[in-house]
Amino acid sequence: MNEFSENKLIEQTAVKIFGKLWSADNFVNAYSGETDAEFGRENPGEVVLMNYLKIALTKLNPSVSTEALNLAIDEIIKDRSAMSMVNANHEIWQLLKDGVKVETENEKGEQQTETVKVIDFENPEENHFILVSQLWITGELHKRRPDLIGFVNGLPLVLIELKASHKNLRNAYQQNIRDYKDTIPQLFWYNVFIIISNGIESKVGTLTGAYEHFNEWKKIKDEKEIGKISLETVIKGTCEPARFLDIVENFILFDDSRGERRKIIAHYFQR
Numbered sequence: 001m002n003e004f005s006e007n008k009l010i011e012q013t014a015v016k017i018f019g020k021l022w023s024a025d026n027f028v029n030a031y032s033g034e035t036d037a038e039f040g041r042e043n044p045g046e047v048v049l050m051n052y053l054k055i056a057l058t059k060l061n062p063s064v065s066t067e068a069l070n071l072a073i074d075e076i077i078k079d080r081s082a083m084s085m086v087n088a089n090h091e092i093w094q095l096l097k098d099g100v101k102v103e104t105e106n107e108k109g110e111q112q113t114e115t116v117k118v119i120d121f122e123n124p125e126e127n128h129f130i131l132v133s134q135l136w137i138t139g140e141l142h143k144r145r146p147d148l149i150g151f152v153n154g155l156p157l158v159l160i161e162l163k164a165s166h167k168n169l170r171n172a173y174q175q176n177i178r179d180y181k182d183t184i185p186q187l188f189w190y191n192v193f194i195i196i197s198n199g200i201e202s203k204v205g206t207l208t209g210a211y212e213h214f215n216e217w218k219k220i221k222d223e224k225e226i227g228k229i230s231l232e233t234v235i236k237g238t239c240e241p242a243r244f245l246d247i248v249e250n251f252i253l254f255d256d257s258r259g260e261r262r263k264i265i266a267h268y269f270q271r
Contacts, residue, residue, distance in 0.1 A: 009199075010162045010163075010164065010165070010197070010198070010199040010231070011133060011147055011148065011162055013199065013231060014148060014160060014162065014197070014231060014235065015027055015131065015133065015148070017231065017232050017235045017236065018131045018148075018150070018235065018239065021129075021235070021236065021239055021240050021241065022129040022130070022131060022150075022239075022241070023129075026128075026129055026130045026131060027130070027131045027132075027133070028130065028131075028132050028133070029132075029133050029134055030132050030133065030134055030135040030136070031133070031134035031136075031145070033136060035132075038051065039051055039052070040052070040053075040054070040154075043138075044136050044137060044138045044143070045137070045138045045139070045186070046077075047137060047156050047184075047186050047187045047189075047190065048076070048077050048154055048155060048156070048190070049130075049132075049151055049154040049155075050073075050077070050154065051154070052128055052130065052151065052153060052154035053073060053076070053077075053153060053154030053155065054069075054073065054154075055128070055154075056118075056127065056128050056153035056154060057069050057072060057073065057116060057117075057118070057153070059126070060117045060118075060119075060120050060126065060127075060153075061116050061117055064114050064115075064116055065104055065114065067104050068102050068104050068114040068116055069116060071100075071102040071103075071104070071116075072100035072102055072116035072118075075095070075100050075102070076092070076095060076100065076118070076155070080092075080186075080189050081185070081186070084261075085181065085185055085188050085189070085207060086207065086208050086254075086261045086262070086263060087261065088188075088189040089188060089189055089190070089191065089207060089263060090254050090261065090263070092155075092189055092190050093192070093248075093252060093254075095118055096118050096119055096155075096157075096248060097248070097249060098115075099115040099116055099117045099118060100115070100116045100118060101113055101114070101115050101116075102114055102115075102116060118153065118155075119152065119153060119245065119248070121245050121248075121249050124241035124242045124244075124245050125241070127152055127153055127241070127245070128151075128152065128153050128154070129150070129151070129152055129241060130150075130151045131148060131149070131150050131151075132148070132149050132150075132151060133147060133148050133149075134146075134147070135149055137184045137186075137187060138184070139183045139184040139185065139186070141183070142183040142184070144179070144180055144183050144184050146159055146160075146161065146176075146180060146187070147160055147161050147162045148160035148161075148162070149187075150239060152244075155190045156187055156190050156191065157190060157191065157192040157244075157248070158191070158192060158193065158194075158195065158238075158239060158244075159177075159180075159187065159188075159191055159193075159194045159195070160194075160195045160196075160197070161173075161176045161177060161194070161195070161196050161197075162196075162197055162198070162199070163196075163197070163198040164198060164199075165198050165199045165200050166198075167198050168198075169196055169197070169198050169201045169202075169203065170211050172196040172197070172198070173196055173211040173214065174211065177194060177196065181207065188207045191206075191207055192244075192247070192248055192252065192265075193205065193206055193238065193247070193265050194206065194207065194214075195234055195235070195238070196214060197231045197234065199231055200230075201216075202216065202217070202230065202231050202233070202234040203215055203216055203217075203234075204216075204217050204234060204238060204265060205265070206262075206263040206264065206265055207263060208261070208262045208263045209262075209263075216234075217233060217234040217237045217238060218233060247265065247266070251265060251266035252264070252265055252266075253265075253266075
C-alpha cells in the first residue's frame with residue numbers, strides 16, 4: 001500500500017469513529033471547495049462556518065434580540081491577527097464558556113446588556129457537530145488543507161492531523177501543526193485541542209504545546225479502565241459530545257505563571 005492510500009485509510013478510520021459519535025450524516029469532504037456556499041464561507045481565508053454559527057446561536061438564544069445575535073457574531077469572528085495566537089485563543093475560549101455580552105437598546109431606548117450563549121453545555125445534543133475533511137484554508141501567503149477539523153456550532157474547535165502508520169508521529173507535529181500555526185494562524189484562534197495520530201500512536205495537545213507536551217489519551221470513561229493507546233480511544237475519550245464539552249468547560253487551563261501564557265488540557269488521568 002502506498003503512503004497516500006495508507007493516509008486515506010487512517011482518515012477513513014477516524015471518520016467512521018466520529019460517525020458513531022457525531023452521526024455519519026455530519027461529515028463533509030470539502031476538498032473540491034463546492035461546500036463553501038453551504039458553509040457560508042465567502043472566501044477560503046474564513047475558518048468559521050457562518051451558516052452553522054448563525055443557526056446555532058439563533059437556536060440557543062430564542063429570547064435574545066436579532067441585534068444582539070448579530071453583535072455577538074461580529075465579536076466571535078472579528079480579526080484577531082494583531083493579538084498573539086494564545087491570547088486570541090484565550091479570548092475565544094472565554095466566549096465559549098461565558099457567552100458573548102453585548103450592549104443593545106430595549107424598546108424604551110434604554111441601554112441593556114444581553115448575553116448570547118455560544119454553546120449549550122447542559123444539553124450537548126442541542127449543539128451542532130460536524131466533521132470536515134480536506135478543507136482548503138488560505139493565509140496571507142500560503143494555502144493549506146488540514147486532514148480533519150471538528151466544528152461545533154460552526155467553530156473549528158478540534159484539529160486532527162494524521163500520518164501513515166510507518167511515519168514517526170513527531171512528523172505530524174513538526175511538518176504540519178507547526179506549519180499550520182505559521183501559515184493559517186486564524187484556525188488556532190478557535191482551537192480547543194489538537195489530535196495527532198498515525199493510526200497506532202495517538203496524542204493530544206494544545207496550540208502552545210511542543211511535541212514533548214502532547215500526551216497519550218489511554219482511557220475513555222474512567223481511571224479503572226485498562227489503558228489502551230489507539231486512534232479510537234483518543235477520539236472517543238475526547239470528542240464524544242458530552243465529554244468534549246466537559247473538557248471545554250472544565251479541563252482547559254491558561255497558565256501565566258512562567259511569564260509566557262500556556263494553554264493546558266487535563267490528562268486523561270486527571271479527569
